[in-house]
Amino acid sequence: GGEPLRQVRKHLQIVFQDPFSALDPRRRAGDQIREPLELLDIGTRSERDERVRCLLAEVGLPPEAAELFPHQFSGGQRQRLCIARALAPEPELIVCDEAVSALDVAIQAQILNLLKKLQRERGLTYIFISHDLGVIQQFCDEIAVMYLGKIAEQAPASTLFTAPRHPYTWSLVSAAVPPGSLRDELKARYLVKGEPPSPVDPPPGCRFAERCPFAVDRCRREQPHLDGTGPEHFVACHRKEELGIPDLTPEAA
Known part of the structure; x- marks a missing residue:
């Protein structure tokens, strides 16, 4: 003050x-x-x-x-x-x-x-x-995607929408695809289920783990760090390298 x-x-x-x-x-x-x-x-x-x-x-x-x-x-x-x-x-x-x-x-x-x-x-x-x-x-020029108070992914806008690396970002981008067969396919694969955990008492590991289709035991135990995966691109996900970058573009249908 x-x-x-x-x-x-x-x-x-x-x-x-x-x-x-x-x-x-x-x-x-x-x-x-x-x-x-x-x-x-x-x-x-x-x-x-x-x-x-x-x-x-x-x-x-x-x-x-x-x-x-x-x-x-x-x-x-x-x-x-x-x-x-x-x-x-x-x-x-x-x-x-x-x-x-x-x-x-x-x-x-x-x-x-x-x-x-x-x-x-x-x-x-x-x-x-x-x-x-x-x-x-x-x-926006640069975007930080937040989940329950933590940054899940941060990147220039063009990169975030063309090459997202975090499963939570995938779910957001999938939800924004226009209705149609591709959206149904993406929703089945990436859209999250269930309710978010309490922000007052978050889980010990990744805050997104309970809703993530790709979570493994490590995700539930250990909080991931926000690490660089490319120029100006940062991702907080234990599995980012093995999961790679999915194709979320409408042309893929």
Whole structure:
């Protein structure tokens, strides 16, 4: 807490999943964008007012939006306000926590395009947390697949989708294949069964072992390390070498 945390907030901001609950319904949009500037003591009053105008324009909202209340905006517009507020202190890193999952698909695309534009213009880095593989594939440069709080696999996006090495990643990619004979075949081979173990009391070995079709005794006893298998590709699986890389591409059908 205290001053060190305040300084970190200048460099790190968060855009949350639900733009409805992330904004205060009783305060005007402009005041909510201005708030980080006031809390972090950035600029004079007139500079803050000008910054709010610029930020609204940057996220595609008119200047008069500053005077409106959250209920007067659509879901996509509210998320634009949340992005403007996150940009206010000029952070280097923005964490997007399921930032488009509450929006319909057409609005998702608009918000993702806005985030990409802002990244190009400002040199931003995003940590993008999502369950949507389609969104992740088009938006992220590098992906870390997590299972029960542990990274199972980490790789550049192109590698992860063309040459995944972890059985949990295989199950995720299989689930994302369009319906049809290949998907049925992949689901039979790779889709996991059962419930995940308790995150409070995880098993001693690999956290995925109880649901993994390829687990052996060692998997249940010993936690695997995240080891490199290629340039920028890391996998936490005892059997990664012998299992190799399955063919999960639609052309295989």
